[in-house]
Amino acid sequence: MKISRLLGVALALACAPATNAHAQELLAPAPERTAGEGEGPYPTLLITGVTVIDGTGTPPAGPIDILVKNNKIDSYYPGAAPADVRNSAARILDASGMYALPGFVDTHGHNGDPGKAPDATYGYRLWLAHGVTTVRGVSFQWGPGQPDVSDARRSEANSIVAPRLIPYAGFGDKWDGGAVDSPAKAHEWVRWAKAQGYWGIKFFNGYGADVFAAAFDEAEKLKMGTVAHLAQTGVAEVNARKAVELGLDGITHFYGHSESLLKDHAISQYPDDYNYFDEQSRFGWVARLADQVVEPDSEEWDEYIDFLIENEVTLSPTFNIYSASRDVSAARNRDWHARYTLPSLMDFYAPSATNHGSYYKDWTTEDEVAWRKFYRYWFDLTKEFHRRGGRVTAGSDPGFIYQTWGFAYIGELEMLREAGLSPLEVIRAATINGAREIYDPLGQEPPFGSLAPGKLADIVIVPENPLANLKVLYGTGHTRLNRQTGVIEQVGGVRWTIKDGIIYDAPKLLESVAQMVEAQKAKR
CATH class of the missing domain: 2.30.40.10 (Urease, subunit C, domain 1)
Structure with a gap:
């Protein structure tokens, strides 16, 4: 394995969400649903x-x-x-x-960990209280031994209070078969993930094109979905255009788009003192990519959007998860934090040298202005992609950057509206579009996502x-x-x-979460 490939894999693993000290600890199992939690189902x-x-x-x-x-x-x-x-x-x-x-579909979910949100039902209840009945976890938790698949099965049986859980595994994560550092290993890992019960795969960058291509090929054969966070660690080799050419189904966040639309260079330009492992540097400078891309409505811009649509890519932008970048004070002081955000989660959100996403250690007006400009380009790209027939879904990526479960999802709907989708289009993104993104790899029309006779009774x-x-x-x-x-x-x-x-009585679910918050405050 080449040294460059080793470094890429290491960087890819480093940009996985669970980077705090509690990442590999096991989350406490969700308790059984009691008789008073939810009515029915009725004949x-x-x-x-x-x-x-x-x-x-x-x-x-x-x-x-x-x-x-x-x-x-x-x-x-x-x-x-x-x-x-x-x-x-x-x-x-x-x-x-x-x-x-229809019950809302969150296409980009994570659950907590023992450090910031130790009770698995905390996030589950907040999702349900906001009308989210299905969540695609990408992943729900990182590392081996986590209850991703077991909680999905328990939710399917309705033995826990939780939305329907669709588990994806991070590429190369979970198993003990060693580094996924070759096409052969990629095929092997994908087959292993399918056998464990995972529905799809979340990719980070840092792998060579040959490994990506092998993984996408095997995933398609096994009817598994693929979605990618094309981080800066390998985007110079595999940007969004390249990943789609290799067979990627969906792109989450903004990563890979700007690098596919550079106007003056082949790769993104960063300052000499840039350090990816310093998250303020990483997130502060990524917004400056707006100054390096072609203009909206230019020939290159239009061609890229057409390319994505022709290849039937789905975009799950997760606008909300970066919204603190354009106004950190507003995000820190949301009116739900006092009653519904755990103290341990507020600790995690605070500026930190180690916690993923807590990057605003010295966040300035210049940083926020750069992000506001970046959002204008990102909004324009998403709106035009959607207008031409591309599928956009709603994902919240909760548990980071002052984005608390459930509330973050509604924030994403508001930001899809801000991007230019009409209210009816926002609801479609949040329902049938998300359901179809999950079920398309299976070649099936989803059993939920719209209100019609014959559909499952997932209703808000x-x-x-x-x-x-x-x-x-x-x-x-x-x-x-x-x-x-x-x-x-x-x-x-x-x-x-x-x-x-x-x-489920949504106010009652919220009250149970408020009690969790009060109990943690009292314990402290």
Whole structure:
């Protein structure tokens, strides 16, 4: 193995999210779901009086009664269900005046670790409380022995309080078969990951094109999904264009795009004192790539977007996870931190020389201005890709950079809106698009992701209209002045999240998280 390849692999592993001291400790198992946690599933469940936003882009319609049998949507009844249907329902959920959407799909999830969020159900509950019924973990935890696959199976059986969990493994992670340093090893590792129960693979850079090509080839044969975080460690050799040519399915974050669109150089230009292992240097300077790329709407820009679409790539931008970079003070002082963010997680978020993502040790106005400019290019690329027919999904990458589970996901929806997607397009990205990204490698239409007869009963019910204001999806709700009474009101928040036909009371889930936070504060 060449020295350059060894260095690349080492750097790739270094940029995996779990870089704090607790990374390889095992997360405590999620406790069994108790009798009081969630209702159902019922033989027949009738949800009454909702306006349906079905996830496909179809405009809202209502009022509608939705009949669920066991764990599948059976029928729609515009106006109201007939008396015999109402009388035979085992449970009637009165949602009059509310809005029903498909369960949200988070395509970029991680769980905590013993250092920052030691209880596996902390993140699971926050996801569910924000309407997220499916999460693709990329990975949920790093290192061998973690409960990625076992929690996925327990969630499938509904024996734990958790969204549906779709486990991906980091390329080369988890096993004891040595470094994945050749095409033969790549084939072997992918077969091993499939046999363990992983649905797909998350790639970092640092491997040669031959290793990537072998892994993508084997993954396609085994119907496993592939997504990549094309970090600076190897992007000079494998940028987004090259990775797609080799067979990559999806690109997460912004990595690889700018390096595919450089206007004056073959590789990105960094200052002489740049140090990738110093995360302030890494993240401070990556925003300056906006000064090195071709202009939006230029011939090269348009050709690159067409290339991505022709190759059926999915973009999961995770705009939210870097949002502190353009206003760190705002991110540090979000109104949910006091009640719902664990003290240990706030410790992890604070500026640190070791914790991944806690890079703003001396974050300046110049850094924030550079990031605001970078976002304009990133937004433009994503919007135009989407406008031309490319698939965009919603992923939150929680647990880093002041992005707490659940809240971070709604933040991503707001940023997709900021990028230029319409509210209906944002909901589609959050539902059917995410479901299809997960199920496309299997060659199947997903069983969830839209509200229609025959689909699984993954449903989010919200008192306020999210198309008018996405902020009503936050667990803390939306602050609004009642102009008639002069009273400041807190409105919105998800009322119920239904996953696999089980009704979860979202405020009750949030209260259980608040109790976790208070217990940790008391222990301290």
